[in-house]
Amino acid sequence: MTSDKTTKQETAKKTPDLKHMLGQMLLIRRFEERAAQAYGLRKIGGFLHLYIGQEAVAVGSIAHLDLKRDYVYTAYRDHGHAIACGMDINGLMAELYGKEAGCSRGKGGSMHFFDKEKHFMGGNGIVGAHIKIWNLPVVFICENNQYGMGTDFRRVSSVEDFSIMGQSYGIPGKQVNGMDLLEVHKEVGEAVKRAKEEGTPSLLEIKTYRYKGHSMSDPAKYRTKEELEEYKNQDPILILKSHLLEKKLLTEDEFLKMDKTMKEQVKTAADYAEKSPEPELKSLYEDVLV
Amino acid sequence: MAVITYREALRQALEEEMHRDKNVILLGEEVAQYNGAYKVSKGLLDTFGEERIIDTPITEEGFTGVAIGAAMAGMRPVVEWMTFNFSIQAMDQVFNNAAKMLYMSGGQFNIPIVFRGPNGPAEYLASQHSQALASVYAHFPGLKVVAPATPYDAKGLLKSAIRDDNPVVFMEAELMYAWEGDVPDNEYLIEIGKADLKKEGDDVSIITFGKPLQIVTEAAKVLEKKGIYADILDLLSLRPLDEEAILKTVKKTNRAVIVDESWPVAGMASHIGWIISNKAFDFLDAPVELVTSEDVPMPYNHTLELAAQPSVDKIVQAAQKVMYIREA
Numbered sequence: 353m354t355s356d357k358t359t360k361q362e363t364a365k366k367t368p369d370l371k372h373m374l375g376q377m378l379l380i381r382r383f384e385e386r387a388a389q390a391y392g393l394r395k396i397g398g399f400l401h402l403y404i405g406q407e408a409v410a411v412g413s414i415a416h417l418d419l420k421r422d423y424v425y426t427a428y429r430d431h432g433h434a435i436a437c438g439m440d441i442n443g444l445m446a447e448l449y450g451k452e453a454g455c456s457r458g459k460g461g462s463m464h465f466f467d468k469e470k471h472f473m474g475g476n477g478i479v480g481a482h483i484k485i486w487n488l489p490v491v492f493i494c495e496n497n498q499y500g501m502g503t504d505f506r507r508v509s510s511v512e513d514f515s516i517m518g519q520s521y522g523i524p525g526k527q528v529n530g531m532d533l534l535e536v537h538k539e540v541g542e543a544v545k546r547a548k549e550e551g552t553p554s555l556l557e558i559k560t561y562r563y564k565g566h567s568m569s570d571p572a573k574y575r576t577k578e579e580l581e582e583y584k585n586q587d588p589i590l591i592l593k594s595h596l597l598e599k600k601l602l603t604e605d606e607f608l609k610m611d612k613t614m615k616e617q618v619k620t621a622a623d624y625a626e627k628s629p630e631p632e633l634k635s636l637y638e639d640v641l642v
Numbered sequence: 643m644a645v646i647t648y649r650e651a652l653r654q655a656l657e658e659e660m661h662r663d664k665n666v667i668l669l670g671e672e673v674a675q676y677n678g679a680y681k682v683s684k685g686l687l688d689t690f691g692e693e694r695i696i697d698t699p700i701t702e703e704g705f706t707g708v709a710i711g712a713a714m715a716g717m718r719p720v721v722e723w724m725t726f727n728f729s730i731q732a733m734d735q736v737f738n739n740a741a742k743m744l745y746m747s748g749g750q751f752n753i754p755i756v757f758r759g760p761n762g763p764a765e766y767l768a769s770q771h772s773q774a775l776a777s778v779y780a781h782f783p784g785l786k787v788v789a790p791a792t793p794y795d796a797k798g799l800l801k802s803a804i805r806d807d808n809p810v811v812f813m814e815a816e817l818m819y820a821w822e823g824d825v826p827d828n829e830y831l832i833e834i835g836k837a838d839l840k841k842e843g844d845d846v847s848i849i850t851f852g853k854p855l856q857i858v859t860e861a862a863k864v865l866e867k868k869g870i871y872a873d874i875l876d877l878l879s880l881r882p883l884d885e886e887a888i889l890k891t892v893k894k895t896n897r898a899v900i901v902d903e904s905w906p907v908a909g910m911a912s913h914i915g916w917i918i919s920n921k922a923f924d925f926l927d928a929p930v931e932l933v934t935s936e937d938v939p940m941p942y943n944h945t946l947e948l949a950a951q952p953s954v955d956k957i958v959q960a961a962q963k964v965m966y967i968r969e970a
Contacts, residue, residue, distance in 0.1 A: 502672050
């Protein structure tokens with residue numbers, strides 16, 4: 353995972369490195385599982401919004417970017433995007449633990465990961481704080497996990513297809529299946545190409561599904577077990593894995609080894625976060641204009 | 643009398659007022675099927691149906707504006723903001739429409755509406771979700787602003803707020819929802835604009851409102867062990883402000899500490915400090931002390947976030963300072 357990013361991005365532009373992306377999705381999944389565990393042990397506090405189930409969206413999209421020139425902005429469910437941008441998971445876990453070594457010095461927490469160097473412009477906590485639009489090379493992705501906290505989006509929206517919402521600004525839109533990394537990768541690739549070659553925006557609605565509650569305090573009683581199972585059967589990691597097995601690009605052994613590596617990395621990150629020092633009291637008045 | 647939670651007190655007030663007046667409706671994110679993000683509206687959908695308990699999309703500016711329009715047309719909406727942090731999205735509607743409509747229309751359109759939800763820091767929620775916005779809302783003429791901190795006050799004030807013909811901003815707190823207290827079985831109302839002397843003492847006046855009432859009460863106990871007896875004045879309403887009660891306690895003790903979890907610059911605390919220095923100057927034996935949040939956005943780290951807020955210790959120190967007591 354910490355392999356040379358430039359190489360990774362160049363590869364992504366030519367032929368997609370699907371194995372690498374599978375690894376990223378696995379790392380996100382294992383990171384989130386570990387975070388949930390740490391939350392249970394009260395090592396992490398506040399709101400913790402997990403990305404489990406949605407991995408293909410961040411990974412398949414960000415794979416197209418050259419993070420020396422391109423930027424990523426996202427909302428409060430930001431762990432997956434941060435990992436897909438190649439942020440060091442030790443710093444991410446330390447941030448969740450509120451430590452000085454965290455990516456936001458322990459001041460941001462789960463919803464406010466940032467990395468200036470990696471062009472990860474952050475987790476923004478306020479839903480609906482939208483960016484306004486000129487004709488800019490921006491790919492707007494509406495990552496629709498189908499629930500606004502506990503409310504099914506169909507109950508409060510007059511349309512089921514959000515990709516049409518850019519039409520009044522002349523922005524082309526498309527709906528994408530976010531459980532299938534190959535589809536995400538293809539469609540985002542075209543939108544990124546349009547942005548880079550023509551300098552114009554796109555709006556993609558990528559339909560996905562979060563397996564866990566909105567945050568750790570949400571038991572998610574508003575949906576049926578059947579619905580959750582239906583999506584778990586289309587798990588983005590399993591879909592990509594099956595594809596790679598079928599194409600003989602991956603063996604079951606390689607997959608198990610990859611998963612083991614990710615689990616080890618996440619464990620290292622948790623140990624790192626645990627051992628990192630608390631921020632000093634004087635840091636309260638640092639990074640602020642007074 | 644029954645001991646109930648702050649959350650239950652709010653729910654009872656809503657339920658009673660909705661039975662009393664069919665024009666009262668509740669709308670906001672997750673208020674109906676989910677029973678409220680903090681379960682304040684539990685069971686109300688079953689009782690009143692989806693025409694009166696309305697789930698909205700995540701569009702604070704949109705549904706707040708819809709509710710203000712409904713109020714202009716004669717409804718009495720209660721708008722639940724999942725938190726006041728999200729109300730920042732709706733401020734244009736609140737300040738430019740709700741607050742000014744009566745004035746701008748030459749008295750034709752009053753806006754009988756309540757905007758309510760948790761305000762101020764809870765725990766571990768970082769900068770964007772830990773803001774105490776009382777001073778911001780209290781800045782605007784045309785709004786009433788209340789911030790009760792006990793189940794008794796919450797129930798009586800919410801009922802008054804719903805019956806009020808003007809926009810009332812009603813500030814709760816995540817951490818207060820589970821707090822318990824006595825509430826009478828019979829119906830009662832609490833008048834908006836009246837402060838409540840929660841505890842009597844002759845040495846120093848501690849003036850506060852909202853969630854910090856709890857740490858002020860604890861601080862007063864610590865002070866009593868040191869032989870210092872405090873008046874605790876709970877303002878309950880910030881607008882209109884009970885100046886009479888403020889001046890009365892200060893004229894009695896001659897010393898004042900104001901505790902406000904908002905930021906110190908241009909805040910309620912500094913405004914009250916000005917009222918005291920302007921109208922009770924000759925009664926003061928010491929400069930007024932303020933205990934506010936530190937002048938920084940809220941950090942996520944728990945030690946830092948506690949250091950950023952008023953505390954029992956800070957209040958005790960401030961009370962001792964206005965009494966010129968220096969501890970070795």
